[in-house]
Amino acid sequence: MKTNLIHIAILLSFSISALAQMQSFSLQEVRLTKGAFKNAQDVDLNYILALNPDKLLAPYLIDAGLPLKAERYGNWESSGLDGHIGGHYLSALAMMYASTGNAELKKRLDYMISELARCQVKNGNGYVGGIPQGKLFWERIHKGDIDGSSFGLNNTWVPLYNIHKLFAGLRDAYEYAGNQQAKHVLIGLGDWFIDLIKPLSDDQIQQVLRTEHGGINETFADLYILTKNKKYLETAQKLSHRALLNPLLEKQDKLTGLHANTQIPKVIGYEKIAMLTGNTDWSDAAQYFWQNVSQKRSVAFGGNSVREHFNPTNDFSRMLRSNQGPETCNSFNMLRLSKALFLDKADPGYLDFYERTLYNHILSTQHPEKGGFVYFTPIRPNHYRVYSQPETSMWCCVGSGLENHTKYGELIYSHSDKDLFVNLFIPSTLDWKEKGMQLNQTTGFPYKNETELALTLKKPQVFSVHIRYPKWAGNFVILVNGKPQNVIGEPSTYATINRKWQTGDKLTVRFTTATQLEYLPDGSNWAAFVHGPIVLAAKTSTTDLTGLFADDSRMGHETKGKLYPLDNAYALIGNEDTYRSKIKPIEGLKFRLDSLTLQPFYEIHDARYQMYFQTFTPAAYSEQKARLKQQETEALAIEAKTADKINCGEQQPEVDHAYKGEKSESGYDDERFWRRTRSFISYELQNRNRAGKFLDISAIDDIKPEQVSFVINDKPAEILSVDGKTIRLKVNDDEVVKLKIMAASGVNTPRFNQIRILTH
Template sequence: MESRLKELPLGKIKLSDGPIKSRFELNKSYLMSLTNDNLLRNFYLEAGLWSYSGNGGTTSATTSNMDGPDHWHWGWESPTCELRGHIIGHWLSAAAKIYAQTQDPLIKGKADYIVNELARCQESNGGEWLAAFPQTYMHRIAAGKFVWAPHYTIHKLLMGLYDMYAAAGNAQSLKIMSGIADWFYRWTGQFSVEQMDELLDLETGGMLEVWADLYGKTSDEKHLALIRRYDRRRFFDALLAGEDCLTNKHANTQIPEILGAARVWEVTGEERYRNVVEAFWRCAVTERGYVATGAGDNGELWMPNMDMAARLGVGQEHCCNYNMMRLAHVLLRWTGDASYGDYWERRFYNGVLSHQHGATGMISYFLGVGPGSQKTWGSATQHFWCCHGTLLQANASYEPQIFMEEKDGISICQWIPSELHHRRADSNLTIRIEQDGQYGIYPLNNWSVSGMTAITKVDMPPIPVHRPDHFVYNITISLDSPSTFDLNLRLPWWISGTPIIRVNGENPLDAAPMEPSSFVQVRRAWKDGDVVKVELPKTLKTEPLPGNSGMFAFMDGPIVLAGLTHEERILVGEPSQPEELLQPDRERNHSWWNPGYYRTKRIDRGFRFIPLYEVKDEMYSVYFSHKSVGDRME
């Protein structure tokens, strides 16, 4: 179905050198460090292609160079864990997307080899079934006996195979998917509609989405039948009836089902599925609200509508964060509504970047916002939580959200340094987004050559005396020949004044609207070398906690701040005037500014604030209460 915005072909958008790309590369390095044998071991076991001899070798001639158990994958990938096998799907999905952006032959060769080995396992299993666990798991759940999420695990495998086909051009992976679909078509054919509803009430994962993906490529009636069978009718109908069917339910059960409904609408055009998606967003986000990071979940459960003060526990789950970002991206494509881009941005800085250790690249399953929160980091091979898998995917796929295309032009939806290379109207078009080094967001602050030049040369533009109150981006247009089109710029929710937009240094653009959470349109006959300079004003702000207006979090532009304290603290001043509560701290470090660095005012035992994404092992809090200056105890 037609959407307002369209994703550009994979590989057209490249991240520019800098801190965000460094995160991408950190994730890529970790991805490549996981060995083929370890990723495939449980599939080999199930297919009868490998057995361990007990002396560090193998008794099967079909595999080689297997390390002993001390080097294996454990945690949720252990041979004794019912969820085993999920990580390979995440791995393939991430590898496919990284290859699409980088054309790195090493990652393509590794991923293609793994797909080929999975095909060998499928053949050994009889040509259809493929999983790291036996078919009996499916028969057990059909009998109402508990198994830990077999649909979830197979969905991850199918998702990875689909991405290998769609993003990396591996035709074999689509053939494997079709074989698995044949098995599920026969298996589900024995159940009535009522029996399928009972089965899906137990657990469904994201199966609806992968069947829709497959049907979109094959138009096979069997795959359409699987879409019908995996329609989550009871849940979808409750949403359409306006019920709150989320509170206290497992959050990452429902989100993949809704992503499935979204994909079904796109491949079938049936309006009911779009209505389901929009009803879910109202229930999960609009009516529920969210904490400053964007999360409406805590401890894997949806929190009550606009009543979250009693739920500041272990915090948001990374899987929920990533999947809600995916859903926001879908809705942005469908509608062109900038508020969905705002939501994605909020969860990017305060979710994806905040859940990942900036030095090791490892994942924190949960991210708390209450007093005395602390991130708990997973390891490279000993945990493999579900969030470990979505970490791989989230940090492999920043780029589709940056630029998107619409009928009359290009939209910049995220302010991430990058380049678009695209052919439009018979002309080669390049659009480059650069972040001004003296007026920018620098997660993972690193050495800045441009900043170094600014502090050594006397003929450079003057450096601001104090930390700037705006972010500056330069957009450079390169064209073979002049071309007229719209350049649509998202103005974020956090701007604190009127943005300034200049083309080639001329007077500020006089355009309407120039409101937060909107797109401003710049239409002109563009020529090679045109530069658009965008200044986005920002300030320190507070956001109240849904359900308790006396508790609040601090934000510096899109960045949630974390107070480095291990206990609940009361600040002195009025939240409506955050400069009464905090003052700038360590605002500059050599050649760059430190956005989000503050310290408390007027209290004993003061403490510092830093961006939530920079917290590693420190204890911290995001929400605080206050007393007025007149009530301050001496």
């Protein structure tokens, strides 16, 4: 074969900057063919079809004053976040339709858009929304009447976050499914919002942005892309939260204690605005954030946060103890940010994190048969996860969960003007009509370390195929039509093959994988086994799986089962070499670890599991084990006598306990969250089985009864004791304890950090 006719060059592209802008393929161009991701897509499709569009539309019809066709769903859809799932549902319908071509999805999408358009016409000013008493709420904002905290704006639950889901759903309906009416409704809604905030100063807008608002800045950047009208881009910049952006611009880590999923969508917006304006400082800020979260704050499976907040980078102990581990919404948004940065920078290093999170967190957060979605994924040994149900569960992670499994084809491949990039080893087909090229990827990965790429072309063409050389791969080999090529280079780059391709050409990629111990980022002695990109874990039991499939209660997304002592968890004793030598291959990706069987975490469902293992040297084992046992005994003893508790200043616990307040603020100091007020704050606690006798309130500052008053169920509380930073109040045998804390003379109360109902 003459080299002037066919030229084959294998090289490692350490930078793709010389190439044209990296672009993603549309979901219509990529189809999943088999494997775990195809199964997850199919199961998600069934969950999507199990939901009733008229129930999801009900909050919008209520707000517009139109007759209902069905009663709205319960749970979060009728307790303050009304309408948010409807926005996610639009996105899920649009992307699943693009990924599958299922006609029923398009029918539902078109119907929902037409109903939303009807609501918009009825409202008469471009507005459409499902927020409870939305018109009154927005009128207060328009007048500059703003009293906000991290999740409550004028005592309304994250209203901008809520309406952002509709903005995004309308955008996706147009972008992925070509619905022109969605574009019209979206522009009308955007214009209404611009008019809404027109009287507000920049300071007032920043005050509004203190409350979680999703990616509202990204929404207006998208409107600029759609219309090229600069007013939308200006609004996007105006709606970018400076309290987060400014430290990122200075490369300062101010993330600890912040509500994690509040921040990530903002950064996606910064990156999109940077792309549109050429503002490299904002793009650098987005990269700094991504680097910080992905490398310093994420656990082995790619998730981050404990009880929804960023924990200190040097201390993951609270995450290890908590039943509220990393939140699925966080990873949903970190993947969106990773994709944006990858397409901007053409750096395959972003794909290492993307792949790890996709396989181990996203894939694991859907029940592979029943389709329920997971909110929290605890890393606490011997704990478990809770799954949603279509009729009972309307959490935020149900909304993002509906979307997660619709778009697995978004980054399997990408392209420049001329070349093709193979990014992930997932069974799929690519139809690049513009180039007259089809590609079929056949692979058993991660169970088999090989993938085959078969090409079909309308005519022979010269171009490059860039195959990602993953960070975790060893002995990376590429064959073209059965002939090995000389691959020289390093992981986290691309192997590039340039030649004249024709129908029937096949590329075979082979590699080896190894099992490594990956420690938590805080440097502690807790580690997970990772085989290639796959996190391994062990099923430990199926006992005490209380609430495994969630009911419709406000906190149904949290596990209610017993916390098993950490000191009873399996531990590794020895050194780095002996830890790894303990695991023995069985078959596929299953390994024996003494009495345990390790397997891919995404395969483990309906069971307690252990993902992280404490490692000890023989000399340290006894002492450290005893210390851990004492800590566990004390912690579990407190939990055993707790009927209910609130961590003040943390978003979800406060929402779960019906927080209300005026002139209140929250924060994070001394590794504790807190809330204080110059007026009042109130909560509702559940006195389970009416067993509670005392209400203990703790603060970071000394509590002085003359400066603060307490009311329980509309009566002055009986103070039993005051001890510096703790006050104990008497609780009667009411099932619901309504606590109101009031400041004296407009002076700030102490910074309260926890409230507990105790049985003894």
